[in-house]
Amino acid sequence: MDVRDQLRSALADALAAAGVDPVPTEISLERPANPEHGDWSSNVALASAKAAGRNPRELGQQLVDHLRHAPPRHVTAVEIAGPGFVNFHLGDSWLHDVLAEVLTAGVRGYACPDLGGGLHVNVEFVSANPNKPLHAGHGRGACYGDSIARLRERCGFRVTREYYINDRGVQMTKYAESLAARKRGEEPPEDGYQGEYLIAWAEEMPDDADPLEWGYERALASHRATLGALQIHHDVWFSEKSMVDSGAIEESLADLRAHDAVYEADGATWLRTTDHGDDKDRVLIKTDGDLTYLTPDIAYHRDKFSRADRLFNVWGADHHGYVPRMKAAMSLLGHDPDELHIAITQMVDLMRSGEPVAMSGRSGDFIALDDVIAEVGPDAARFTYLMQSVDSRQTFDLDEVATQGMENPVFYVQYAHARICSILRKTAEAGVERVALDEVDLSLLVHERELELLRSLQTLPDTVEIACVDDAPHRIVGWSREQAAALHGFYHDCYVMGDGVSAELTQARLALVEASQVGLRIALDLLGVSAPETM
RNA sequence: GCGCCCGUAGCUCAGCUGGAUAGAGCAUCUGACUACGGAUCAGAAGGUCGGGAGUUCGAAUCUCUCCGGGCGCGCCA
Numbered sequence: 001m002d003v004r005d006q007l008r009s010a011l012a013d014a015l016a017a018a019g020v021d022p023v024p025t026e027i028s029l030e031r032p033a034n035p036e037h038g039d040w041s042s043n044v045a046l047a048s049a050k051a052a053g054r055n056p057r058e059l060g061q062q063l064v065d066h067l068r069h070a071p072p073r074h075v076t077a078v079e080i081a082g083p084g085f086v087n088f089h090l091g092d093s094w095l096h097d098v099l100a101e102v103l104t105a106g107v108r109g110y111a112c113p114d115l116g117g118g119l120h121v122n123v124e125f126v127s128a129n130p131n132k133p134l135h136a137g138h139g140r141g142a143c144y145g146d147s148i149a150r151l152r153e154r155c156g157f158r159v160t161r162e163y164y165i166n167d168r169g170v171q172m173t174k175y176a177e178s179l180a181a182r183k184r185g186e187e188p189p190e191d192g193y194q195g196e197y198l199i200a201w202a203e204e205m206p207d208d209a210d211p212l213e214w215g216y217e218r219a220l221a222s223h224r225a226t227l228g229a230l231q232i233h234h235d236v237w238f239s240e241k242s243m244v245d246s247g248a249i250e251e252s253l254a255d256l257r258a259h260d261a262v263y264e265a266d267g268a269t270w271l272r273t274t275d276h277g278d279d280k281d282r283v284l285i286k287t288d289g290d291l292t293y294l295t296p297d298i299a300y301h302r303d304k305f306s307r308a309d310r311l312f313n314v315w316g317a318d319h320h321g322y323v324p325r326m327k328a329a330m331s332l333l334g335h336d337p338d339e340l341h342i343a344i345t346q347m348v349d350l351m352r353s354g355e356p357v358a359m360s361g362r363s364g365d366f367i368a369l370d371d372v373i374a375e376v377g378p379d380a381a382r383f384t385y386l387m388q389s390v391d392s393r394q395t396f397d398l399d400e401v402a403t404q405g406m407e408n409p410v411f412y413v414q415y416a417h418a419r420i421c422s423i424l425r426k427t428a429e430a431g432v433e434r435v436a437l438d439e440v441d442l443s444l445l446v447h448e449r450e451l452e453l454l455r456s457l458q459t460l461p462d463t464v465e466i467a468c469v470d471d472a473p474h475r476i477v478g479w480s481r482e483q484a485a486a487l488h489g490f491y492h493d494c495y496v497m498g499d500g501v502s503a504e505l506t507q508a509r510l511a512l513v514e515a516s517q518v519g520l521r522i523a524l525d526l527l528g529v530s531a532p533e534t535m
Numbered sequence: 536g537c538g539c540c541c542g543u544a545g546c547u548c549a550g551c552u553g554g555a556u557a558g559a560g561c562a563u564c565u566g567a568c569u570a571c572g573g574a575u576c577a578g579a580a581g582g583u584c585g586g587g588a589g590u591u592c593g594a595a596u597c598u599c600u601c602c603g604g605g606c607g608c609g610c611c612a
Contacts (some may be wrong), residue, residue, distance in 0.1 A: 034555065043554060046592070056592070082555050083592055129612080171612060268610055279538080279608075286610040293612045320539050321607045346540060347606075354546090388548055392541050393605060400547085400561085404574070409560065415574055426571045478549060481559075492567095492576040499570075535574075 003094050004029050006072045007040055011086070014066040015044065018059060020052045031459070038079070038087035039094070045084040056084035095454035096442035102457055102515040103437055111461040111522055115468055116157030122308035123149045126227065126234075127164040130219040131175035133197055134226045135366030137316065137348045140394065142369075143385040143528065144345055145314040146232045147473035150526045152312075155468040160308060163223075163234040164300060167216055168241040169293070175219075176212035179205065195365045229373050230382060231528050240296050243303070249291070252299035253284065261332035271298075273328035276337070282325050298329045305335055312471075313342045320344045343471055345390040351397040376401040379529045383410035386473045386527055409481055414532050416484035417524065420517045421533040423496050427510060430497060435507055444508045449490040453512060456486045457519050464526070473527060480523040487516050 008027045015023045024044065032041045045060035052059065060080045067078045067086070074094035081087050102110050125145025128138055149159045166172075178188035182202035188194055205214050220237070227233070243249045256262050261272050262284065269285035271294070284295045304311050315322070323344070327337040350357050350367055357367060373381050375398055384401045387409070388394055404411055445451070460479060467475040495501050496509040524531045 028554095030554085032555075033557090037555070041555090046554080049592090085555070166612070169612065266610085270610095283610045288610080290610085292610065317540070317606050319607085323539085344540075344606095392548085395547065397547085408574090411574060412560090415572085419572070419575090423571055430571085474549080478559085481549095485559085488575055489577090491571080492573090496571060535572090 003074060003090070003097075004040065007042070007075075007088060010067055010070075010072040011042055011044055011063065014063040015048070017066050018062040020048055020054075020059070024048050031455075032087065037081060037085070038077070039090040040088045041081075042086045042088075043084075045080075045086060049084065060084035060086050092446055092451060093443065095451055095458065096445060098454050098458045099442055099445070099512060099515050100437060102518050103511060105518075107518050107521045107525070110518060111464045112154055112156070113461060113465040113468070114156040115465065116152060116155055118156065118158060119310060120158040120160070120308045121152050121310040121312055122160045122162055122304050123152070123312045123314070124162040124164055124304070125314035126223070126232075127166070128223060129166050129171060130216050130223070131171060131193060132195055132219065133222050134369040136350045136369055136372045136396070137366065139230070139369045139372060139381060140348050140385045140390065141314045141316060141345045142227060142230060142232055143382045144343070144390050144473065146230075146528055147386055147476075147526060148312060148314070148343070148471055150528065151464070151468040151471075151473060151476075154464060154522075154526065160236060161232075161234045162236040162238060162304070165220065165237060165239045165241075166293075167239050168244060168296065172212060172216070176210075176215055179215045180211040183207075183211070197365065197368075226369050226373070229370070230378050238300065238303075240300065243296055243299050248303055249296050249299045252302045253295065255302065255333060256284075256298070256329075259332055259334060261329075271325075271329060272332065273325045276328035276331040278324045278328045294325065294329070297326065298333075301326065301330060301340065302333055305330070305333075305339075309339070311340045313340070315342055315344055317344055317346045341471075343390065346393045348385075348394045348396050351395055351399075353399045354397070357398070372396075372398065379414065380408065380410045382528050383413070383477065387477050389472060389474050409477075410529065411535070412488075413480045413484040413520070413524070414529070415535055416487040417517065417520045417531045418533060418535045419487065419491055420513050420520070423491075423513055424510070424517075427497050427506065432497060432506060432510070434510065437511060440507045440511050441504050442508055442511065444502075444505050445512055447490075447494050449486070449493045450509070450512055453483070453486040453490050453516055456483045457515055460519050460522065464522075467526070476523050476526045480520065480527070483516060483519050483523065487513075487520075490516075 007029055011027050012023050024047065027042060027044050028047070029040050029042050032038060045063055046056045049056035049059050057080065063086050064078050064080045067075075071078060074090045075088050076091045077089040079087050079089075123145055126134070126138060126142050128134055134142070146161065149161050153159050174189070174192045178192035178198055179202055181188045181192065182198045183205055188198065201215070201218050204218070205211065253262070256271065261275075263270050263272065267287040268283050270281045271284050273282050274280060282294055283292050285291055301311065323342045326342070327340055330340050331337045350372075359366065376384070380401050384396060385394075401408060445454070456479070463475055463479045467473055494509060496513060497506045521531050
């Protein structure tokens with residue numbers, strides 16, 4: 001049983017003994033920031049005093065008195081502090097248990113909270129128009145979406161990674177016209193695509209190729225290659241146009257009508273999104289008979305709901321205004337709008353040495369994601385994109401991220417992993433024979449550096465859970481930096497083998513280092529960043 | 536005008552389902568290596584958590600309000 005569960009159940013007993021009725025169902029336990037406040041602390045006396053009509057400090061004291069009679073496992077001291085906190089001090093043995101747990105569970109089994117219970121979640125991300133290369137801004141949504149998928153997979157969800165291809169509509173026609181013009185050596189139409197990439201693509205295009213078909217394939221191949229460089233692979237590439245051919249759009253419209261969600265006015269067909277919180281109703285079919293972008297999009301989401309239990313969309317900040325209407329549309333179709341989650345990623349400001357570099361070249365193209373990857377490398381790109389919450393605008397400085405040095409946290413973390421591998425190599429080369437875990441005397445691990453490493457490892461399952469529940473991969477980045485710092489500190493002060501290190505201590509420290517490796521591998525995998533053996 | 540996001544150290548950012556003395560990296564200053572990779576470690580300095588009010592035993596965190604910045608508010612996609 002987890003230490004926390006033991007403490008909780010002991011606290012519940014103490015509360016009952018103190019006459020608190022009913023005993024609160026939620027007993028909070030947290031790691032105090034200040035080590036003087038013990039290893040675990042509970043505010044339960046503060047939280048339940050009022051309802052019980054008690055003085056919090058006195059209630060806390062009663063709990064402490066009761067707990068001292070039969071302290072839970074690992075507990076060495078219990079004390080009352082401040083306004084009524086109950087603080088537990090634990091022996092190092094609780095951390096040694098953590099180490100054994102990490103190694104026993106391994107990369108596959110440690111920090112795998114079952115939050116999904118096999119629920120199928122469809123994560124749709126990137127979904128850029130197939131008429132230009134991905135730019136630096138797409139990188140954020142790409143890395144975020146993939147990491148969200150990895151988190152969900154670890155937490156017991158079935159995951160489909162999906163890419164929606166807007167291959168229908170006027171922008172594709174303009175794209176084909178622009179490509180054809182470049183092929184003829186002409187400038188693209190005024191309202192066409194001016195980007196210089198089209199010159200290169202036009203050169204590749206065979207003379208007899210259909211610019212629309214060929215251009216579409218070319219753009220998709222570009223997206224696939226760029227994402228592949230980041231180790232991002234979508235399971236489903238879903239074509240908007242295919243829904244015209246399959247009749248899915250008509251079906252979706254019929255479904256909306258069957259739900260009485262549609263009406264005719266001013267010569268257009270409208271959707272009653274205001275019934276579900278939208279600012280105004282939205283047009284589905286324009287006066288000229290064309291569909292708005294919304295209509296196929298609704299059909300697409302309707303289709304996704306037929307294939308998954310939950311939908312997770314990653315959209316850029318410039319699309320946040322469309323959230324209410326899409327949720328309203330799903331409500332109108334009878335879905336629970338909460339089963340469609342739309343994450344909004346704020347914008348990326350690309351910098352170089354503190355100077356903004358949002359645009360490139362005379363054509364004003366965005367900086368291509370390919371160029372970012374080429375400049376900083378895929379690992380640094382992914383780590384950096386994920387380093388901060390997607391709720392806030394990101395400053396991405398190419399020079400800083402390209403640096404292979406201290407100002408670049410990705411190398412710090414990867415180096416920690418490489419160091420562990422190096423230690424394991426060196427000890428193996430030195431002929432150290434490993435013994436089974438249950439033969440290792442973990443109680444030898446008493447150095448503050450060793451304990452710090454274990455305290456950090458202990459927090460990984462909670463961190464994974466928070467990251468998954470809050471859709472916050474940056475929490476994993478934070479953990480990986482903390483674990484790496486603990487590892488480097490340990491490395492600096494504690495030798496695994498050598499003069500003055502007993503054979504038993506070497507065994508214990510090797511186990512410790514391997515546990516750290518397990519943790520780092522879990523974290524880096526969730527981020528999609530490689531865990532190098534050497535650097 | 537309305538909606539969403541943001542405002543925390545010189546810079547880039549964590550911390551936000553309320554907890555005790557608000558953290559990290561970079562930059563600055565000062566230290567530490569005849570051993571497993573110094574791409575390391577330790578220390579110092581650095582703060583009206585945008586302003587104000589409220590709720591609470593307790594607020595960076597919740598509520599309201601104001602200020603500042605970003606992004607949206609189409610029968611465009």
